[in-house]
Amino acid sequence: xxxxxxxETVRQELEPWLSGKVIRKAERVDAPEGPKYRGLELASGxxxxxxxxxxxxxxxxxxxxxxxxxxxxxTGIISPNDPGKHVRAKLSLSDSEKPFLYFQDARRxxxxxxxxxxxxxxxxxxxxxxxxxxxxxxxPEQFRIALAKSSMPIKTYLLSQKPVSGVGNIYADExxxxxxxxxxxxxxxxxxxxxxxxxxxxxxxxAASIEAQGTTLNDYRTVNGEVGAYIxxxxxxxxxxxxxxxxxxxxxxxxxxxxxxxxxxxxxxxxDG
DNA sequence: CGAGTGCCCTGACAGC
DNA sequence: TGCTGTCAGGGCACTC
Numbered sequence: 074x075x076x077x078x079x080x081e082t083v084r085q086e087l088e089p090w091l092s093g094k095v096i097r098k099a100e101r102v103d104a105p106e107g108p109k110y111r112g113l114e115l116a117s118g119x120x121x122x123x124x125x126x127x128x129x130x131x132x133x134x135x136x137x138x139x140x141x142x143x144x145x146x147x148t149g150i151i152s153p154n155d156p157g158k159h160v161r162a163k164l165s166l167s168d169s170e171k172p173f174l175y176f177q178d179a180r181r182x183x184x185x186x187x188x189x190x191x192x193x194x195x196x197x198x199x200x201x202x203x204x205x206x207x208x209x210x211x212x213p214e215q216f217r218i219a220l221a222k223s224s225m226p227i228k229t230y231l232l233s234q235k236p237v238s239g240v241g242n243i244y245a246d247e248x249x250x251x252x253x254x255x256x257x258x259x260x261x262x263x264x265x266x267x268x269x270x271x272x273x274x275x276x277x278x279x280a281a282s283i284e285a286q287g288t289t290l291n292d293y294r295t296v297n298g299e300v301g302a303y304i305x306x307x308x309x310x311x312x313x314x315x316x317x318x319x320x321x322x323x324x325x326x327x328x329x330x331x332x333x334x335x336x337x338x339x340x341x342x343x344x345d346g
Numbered sequence: 347c348g349a350g351t352g353c354c355c356t357g358a359c360a361g362c
Numbered sequence: 363t364g365c366t367g368t369c370a371g372g373g374c375a376c377t378c
Contacts, residue, residue: 074372145372147371182373197373197374333370
């Protein structure tokens with residue numbers, strides 16, 4: 074599932090390809106009209122000014138004051154080659170080498186829509202999104218204040234994108250494992266001394282995964298069609314009943330906020346703060 | 347308004 | 363072999 078490292082990998086590949094190119098035509102393909110593809114056709118004739126990222130969202134400001142918003146959802150793949158099936162959107166570009174961009178999304182969780190630049194009212198998660206995890210805006214002081222605002226389990230709160238952006242199910246589990254924090258610990262009960270560590274582990278896990286071009290479980294591919302290599306580095310996620318790399322105890326799997334959640338019941342004990 | 351629940355959607359896989 | 367059931371989860375609508 075694409076999280077920040079996967080989206081950032083895609084962004085880095087899209088930027089040199091798309092920046093400065095004219096969208097000759099933008100069209101829905103095998104997708105119904107609706108909020109996930111709203112206004113897409115209006116991108117036709119506009120020039121792509123940049124390829125930015127905010128959390129797991131790709132943001133492409135356009136020349137006429139609009140902004141193309143792309144979210145890969147669970148199975149979204151962007152490619153210059155026609156994948157043949159599950160194509161939801163297609164851009165025709167002023168580019169002689171790679172004149173088409175295909176947005177493929179088997180499970181339809183993704184989005185590809187147009188808004189007025191910077192107007193994220195219709196996208197509540199983007200609208201109230203926390204700081205970028207790899208920026209200086211994400212630091213122990215800021216994070217402590219954010220965590221104090223919620224009694225939700227720390228894992229649930231991380232997935233909300235509010236205290237910090239871009240952390241999804243895989244990297245939440247990994248960062249909590251690395252910080253030895255139980256995923257059900259209420260956010261406002263995370264020990265003060267653990268907060269700087271959690272901040273650093275979120276940064277480290279995400280940065281290392283970007284370095285490896287992300288994590289491919291099933292569907293995720295880079296724009297060049299490559300898989301992400303970070304799957305080999307996962308310590309907790311997907312390792313149910315396997316020994317914890319730190320202490321050898323079997324990794325547990327529970328459900329938190331409807332998501333499979335992996336942790337070491339010995340290392341990550343501080344459930345009640 | 348914060349918090350909790352369930353839905354969307356379809357491929358992969360287990361079990362029979 | 364082919365069918366059925368289960369699982370995967372980001373974001374958001376809905377409810378309390």
